Amino acid sequence: MSWILTPFKIIGNFAHTFIRESGRMVCFLTTAFFWVLFPPYLLRRIVKQINFIGVKTTLVIVLTGSFTGMVLALQTYYALVKFGAETSLGPVVALSLIRELGPVIAALMVAGRAGSALTAEIGIMRISEQIDALDAMALNPYKYLIIPNLLAGIISLPLLNAIFVVVGVWGGYAVGVGLTGVSSGTYFGGIRDFVDAKDILEGLYKSLSFGLLITWISCYKGYFTGYGAEGVSKATTQAVVLSSVTILIWDYFMTSILLT
Amino acid sequence: MIEVVDLYKSFNNHEVLRGVNLKIEKGQTLALIGGSGKGKSVLLKLIIGLTKPDRGKILINNQDISKLRGKLLKQLKQRFGIVFQGGALFDSLTVFDNVAFPLKEKTRMKESQIRDTALAELARVGLSDAESKYPAEISGGMKKRVALARCLVMKPEIVLFDEPTTGLDPLIGKAIHKLIRDCQKSLNFTALMVTHEIPAIFSLVDRVAMLYNGKIIASGTPEEIETSQDPVIHQFVHGELEGPIPIQ
Numbered sequence: 001m002s003w004i005l006t007p008f009k010i011i012g013n014f015a016h017t018f019i020r021e022s023g024r025m026v027c028f029l030t031t032a033f034f035w036v037l038f039p040p041y042l043l044r045r046i047v048k049q050i051n052f053i054g055v056k057t058t059l060v061i062v063l064t065g066s067f068t069g070m071v072l073a074l075q076t077y078y079a080l081v082k083f084g085a086e087t088s089l090g091p092v093v094a095l096s097l098i099r100e101l102g103p104v105i106a107a108l109m110v111a112g113r114a115g116s117a118l119t120a121e122i123g124i125m126r127i128s129e130q131i132d133a134l135d136a137m138a139l140n141p142y143k144y145l146i147i148p149n150l151l152a153g154i155i156s157l158p159l160l161n162a163i164f165v166v167v168g169v170w171g172g173y174a175v176g177v178g179l180t181g182v183s184s185g186t187y188f189g190g191i192r193d194f195v196d197a198k199d200i201l202e203g204l205y206k207s208l209s210f211g212l213l214i215t216w217i218s219c220y221k222g223y224f225t226g227y228g229a230e231g232v233s234k235a236t237t238q239a240v241v242l243s244s245v246t247i248l249i250w251d252y253f254m255t256s257i258l259l260t
Numbered sequence: 261m262i263e264v265v266d267l268y269k270s271f272n273n274h275e276v277l278r279g280v281n282l283k284i285e286k287g288q289t290l291a292l293i294g295g296s297g298k299g300k301s302v303l304l305k306l307i308i309g310l311t312k313p314d315r316g317k318i319l320i321n322n323q324d325i326s327k328l329r330g331k332l333l334k335q336l337k338q339r340f341g342i343v344f345q346g347g348a349l350f351d352s353l354t355v356f357d358n359v360a361f362p363l364k365e366k367t368r369m370k371e372s373q374i375r376d377t378a379l380a381e382l383a384r385v386g387l388s389d390a391e392s393k394y395p396a397e398i399s400g401g402m403k404k405r406v407a408l409a410r411c412l413v414m415k416p417e418i419v420l421f422d423e424p425t426t427g428l429d430p431l432i433g434k435a436i437h438k439l440i441r442d443c444q445k446s447l448n449f450t451a452l453m454v455t456h457e458i459p460a461i462f463s464l465v466d467r468v469a470m471l472y473n474g475k476i477i478a479s480g481t482p483e484e485i486e487t488s489q490d491p492v493i494h495q496f497v498h499g500e501l502e503g504p505i506p507i508q
């Protein structure tokens with residue numbers, strides 16, 4: 001008889017874990033935002049984390065941005081030629097980058113490079129009792145560890161997104177104008193005519209929310225890591241997977257809300 | 261000074277502490293012995309207010325730390341110092357910055373004053389020449405000494421030690437014991453020390469308590485514990501494989 005119940009048990013366990021984890025994550029974020037309201041503000045730590053999350057990811061962003069723009073121009077060009085619409089190459093590349101690819105790919109890169117490192121660092125601080133040591137000194141770990149990362153994520157992501165888009169547009173230019181037959185004036189003229197402030201705002205909102213999402217998930221997973229090296233490695237994997245999946249799901253919802 | 265009354269604590273249905281009663285007088289040093297993974301570190305963390313008990317009281321000068329919140333809890337925590345098992349030094353800071361950290365964050369001292377105080381504390385533990393090293397670059401014994409310096413720099417009234425000599429060679433272990441005793445003589449703090457150093461610890465502390473099955477099964481002077489006829493205590497203190505304690 002027990003095999004009949006097994007699927008229900010699995011579903012029930014999954015639902016239970018999902019609801020408990022979500023609740024704990026929301027509590028975690030609420031606590032962090034509660035403590036933002038009170039000084040001291042550790043500006044130096046925020047700057048340090050912007051360096052870690054933002055500045056050190058720039059190279060990866062430049063590389064991925066340029067190749068994304070290039071391949072995008074190449075693919076789009078061959079599709080547009082079929083309709084004789086290759087003059088709209090510029091706006092199609094720019095709009096895809098600004099509204100979709102810039103925020104999403106930049107966020108995935110940050111999740112892979114900085115998010116994982118953040119989880120590992122905070123996780124190691126947890127298992128080596130450094131977080132307890134802060135707490136024992138009557139210093140608030142949220143203020144020292146969590147809030148600077150959340151703020152640095154919210155500040156860094158839009159900037160990385162902007163770099164990604166600019167580099168991507170130039171990559172598209174190199175391929176579109178250099179390799180295929182689109183003229184330079186058509187490429188940038190089209191971008192000027194068809195890209196609105198609204199499009200740029202959509203990209204901005206997305207990258208702001210991704211910045212929070214990545215640092216939130218990474219800090220949470222590190223802060224509540226399991227025991228030992230195995231616990232930290234598990235937490236790191238979970239943080240990257242969960243961030244990546246959530247970025248894509250949240251992106252869909254953001255898009256459908258912002259387009260209506 | 262410290263009084264633990266009927267303390268219970270469990271983690272995911274696993275009862276770690278089941279009614280702990282313990283008393284430490286002002287100025288005394290108490291050694292807490294007991295098997296590995298049986299809740300000694302948990303008890304320290306409860307006493308210092310890092311986690312909350314499920315039931316029971318922890319009185320520090322008749323003030324229940326488990327009921328305090330916010331500012332009062334903060335003030336009480338500042339009278340404590342704790343030396344964690346691995347030292348718990350901040351990896352991203354140098355030895356000097358680790359020791360200066362509590363002064364920078366918790367006091368209004370001037371930069372130069374902080375420097376002098378932290379260096380004096382490092383000199384006390386014999387590490388004046390390691391000030392610019394990072395925790396990853398120093399040995400386990402040095403880490404313990406830095407952790408002790410970081411804890412003493414705030415002049416705590418009560419110091420908790422979590423296995424201060426575990427993982428060190430016997431000579432360095434002895435040196436740490438001597439250092440702790442010297443510091444205690446000059447600073448007069450009350451100490452609670454989790455340790456496995458039997459019988460070495462018996463000549464160093466005022467009282468010994470043993471944690472077994474989530475309870476304090478005995479508490480007394482070192483002589484009383486050493487000569488105890490209770491089969492559990494006798495087996496543990498003399499390190500015998502045969503006896504009532506199951507060995508897993």
Ligand SMILES: Nc1ncnc2c1ncn2[C@@H]1O[C@H](COP(=O)(O)OP(=O)(O)O)[C@@H](O)[C@H]1O
Pocket residue numbers: 271272276295296297298299300301302303
């Ligand atoms: N935060 C925690 N969450 C879950 N279990 C814990 C936690 N802290 C300690 N434990 C469990 O409590 C028990 C006692 O641990 P501990 O106090 O570290 O032992 P020891 O006496 O060796 O210091 C262990 O079984 C440990 O797994």
Ligand SMILES: [Mg+2]
Pocket residue numbers: 300301302345422
């Ligand atoms: Mg322990």
